[in-house]
Amino acid sequence: MRGMWTAAEVRAAEERAPVAESVLMRRAAFGTATVALSMLDGRRRVGLLVGAGNNGGDALWAGYFLRRRGVRVYAVLLAPERAHRAGLAAFRRAGGRVVDLLPEVDLVVDGIVGLSGRGGLRPDAVAHVERVTAPILAVDLPSGLDADTGAASGRHVRAAVTVTFGCLKPVHALADCGDVRLVDIGLSVDSPYLSELTSAEIGALWPVPGRSSDKYTQGVTGVAAGSSVYPGAAVLATGAAVLGTSGMVRYAGAAAEAVRARWPEAICTGSITDAGRVQAWVVGPGLGTGSSAEAALRTVLEAGVPVCVDADAITLLATNPSLSDARDPATPLVLTPHDREFARLAGAVGDDRVGAARRAAARFDAVVLLKGHATVIAAPDGRTLVNRAGSSWAATAGSGDVLSGLIGALLASGTDPLLAAAGAAHVHTLAADLAASGAPIPASSLLAAVPDAVRTVRALVPSE
Numbered sequence: 001m002r003g004m005w006t007a008a009e010v011r012a013a014e015e016r017a018p019v020a021e022s023v024l025m026r027r028a029a030f031g032t033a034t035v036a037l038s039m040l041d042g043r044r045r046v047g048l049l050v051g052a053g054n055n056g057g058d059a060l061w062a063g064y065f066l067r068r069r070g071v072r073v074y075a076v077l078l079a080p081e082r083a084h085r086a087g088l089a090a091f092r093r094a095g096g097r098v099v100d101l102l103p104e105v106d107l108v109v110d111g112i113v114g115l116s117g118r119g120g121l122r123p124d125a126v127a128h129v130e131r132v133t134a135p136i137l138a139v140d141l142p143s144g145l146d147a148d149t150g151a152a153s154g155r156h157v158r159a160a161v162t163v164t165f166g167c168l169k170p171v172h173a174l175a176d177c178g179d180v181r182l183v184d185i186g187l188s189v190d191s192p193y194l195s196e197l198t199s200a201e202i203g204a205l206w207p208v209p210g211r212s213s214d215k216y217t218q219g220v221t222g223v224a225a226g227s228s229v230y231p232g233a234a235v236l237a238t239g240a241a242v243l244g245t246s247g248m249v250r251y252a253g254a255a256a257e258a259v260r261a262r263w264p265e266a267i268c269t270g271s272i273t274d275a276g277r278v279q280a281w282v283v284g285p286g287l288g289t290g291s292s293a294e295a296a297l298r299t300v301l302e303a304g305v306p307v308c309v310d311a312d313a314i315t316l317l318a319t320n321p322s323l324s325d326a327r328d329p330a331t332p333l334v335l336t337p338h339d340r341e342f343a344r345l346a347g348a349v350g351d352d353r354v355g356a357a358r359r360a361a362a363r364f365d366a367v368v369l370l371k372g373h374a375t376v377i378a379a380p381d382g383r384t385l386v387n388r389a390g391s392s393w394a395a396t397a398g399s400g401d402v403l404s405g406l407i408g409a410l411l412a413s414g415t416d417p418l419l420a421a422a423g424a425a426h427v428h429t430l431a432a433d434l435a436a437s438g439a440p441i442p443a444s445s446l447l448a449a450v451p452d453a454v455r456t457v458r459a460l461v462p463s464e
């Protein structure tokens, strides 16, 4: 698990550190210079863009260390009178040159602004950044991005590599920071604000049948999805439940014929009451928002088993909040909105996606999985995970139906709801990458790649 901490938490850790701020800065700068040297790969000209605070100080001290390795270093001071005094003195002493405009260089170090950044790049910084043609190494984070939310409210630096210190910050998972390198500077931090599971951890949590397993002990997933207008959503969600784990799948709804034709292993009925017992329900994809859909949602919420509420079922909950009363409060609920569904349910997502998901999780006493390139998954107890996509090929119609089917299968197997949602999201993004391999894919191809994706994460689990 990789943790991420907010700017305020990092500052608090800095205050607790047993060494002076100047020592931390020199460690950070030395790490920055080391990364810069690896990027230079023998080339010898570096430019620094230096802002008013300690981020600029890191860059100047990195310039000092690079000078000691014989690199030619030029610095533009965006706020000359506020540039880090000791860093600037050391940089000059080592033979670094302060210039008005960067000459042609092999690498630019972005020390414009870091943890204290507010809003996008200011116009003077934009002018310098726009002239850059060399790869950019961002110090701590690409300037212009918010450390806690990853939001860009204006122009920002596009970094090939970001070097950060002590611990990762949410921006490193929520926004494009290029390749992120973490340098240990001796900070000690408490439990993280946001975390990311590794593929091996997802592999380890994926249910695997044992010697005494049978189709029932692994959990039966119920799928209440699809309609005569949208039978495909039922086929995709049921297929994901079938392929996600080796437990049994029951489908209940108006698309029973289409589901049976594609997934003969699923037990199909026309209504939820006839479906038989399940250990978790998925409700919503392609279901519609009419009275029969509302009745279906009410029935699964009353069933006393974990429920993944997706798509039309989210819209139903948003328009008729009293439907939530049908839920036994002890049964886990996973809500999987995209931004527009989230807006219907809990108001506009805004720039702070993690904050929005956390607030909604507390309000609905549910795991909230807010979809996107970086999917945020928040539990009502405050635990929050992020899943980063390796590509954007999953942004295709029906791909959300596959995700909810996978979540349902993991819920039915008894997986913790937060981990079920995060595990499903991870395998879903991996399946998209494997299926697409650089070209557009329909959701059915993403679905077909689920076994390969599960195999890939399972292969990373260290053998006991």
Ligand SMILES: NC(=O)C1=CN([C@@H]2O[C@H](COP(=O)(O)OP(=O)(O)OC[C@H]3O[C@@H](n4cnc5c(N)ncnc54)[C@H](OP(=O)(O)O)[C@@H]3O)[C@@H](O)[C@H]2O)[C@@H](O)CC1
Pocket (backbone or CB within 6 Å): 010, 011, 013, 014, 024, 025, 026, 028, 051, 052, 053, 054, 055, 056, 058, 112, 113, 114, 115, 116, 117, 118, 119, 120, 121, 122, 125, 139, 140, 141, 144, 165, 166, 185, 187
């Ligand atoms: N914490 C740690 O453990 C360690 C931290 N370290 C380093 O310190 C960095 C944080 O330094 P910091 O707090 O001095 O502020 P920093 O981000 O350089 O900003 C400076 C000033 O810039 C301004 N400004 C604001 N927005 C702006 C914008 N959009 N565009 C342009 N300018 C903008 C604003 O001043 P204003 O002009 O508004 O008065 C702000 O006060 C951190 O990222 C890391 O690199 C390491 O040394 C090792 C240990």
Ligand SMILES: Nc1ncnc2c1ncn2[C@@H]1O[C@H](COP(=O)(O)OP(=O)(O)O)[C@@H](O)[C@H]1O
Pocket (backbone or CB within 6 Å): 311, 338, 371, 372, 373, 374, 375, 389, 391, 392, 393, 394, 395, 396, 397, 398, 399, 400, 401, 402, 403, 428
């Ligand atoms: N830009 C993107 N990059 C990567 N994944 C994305 C992107 N946009 C959407 N996705 C993923 O694709 C899926 C889309 O789900 P959804 O919007 O519900 O689609 P549908 O309703 O058509 O099934 C989600 O898993 C989401 O995280």
Ligand SMILES: [K+]
Pocket (backbone or CB within 6 Å): 055, 110, 111, 112, 113, 114, 138, 139, 140, 141, 142, 143
């Ligand atoms: K920066």
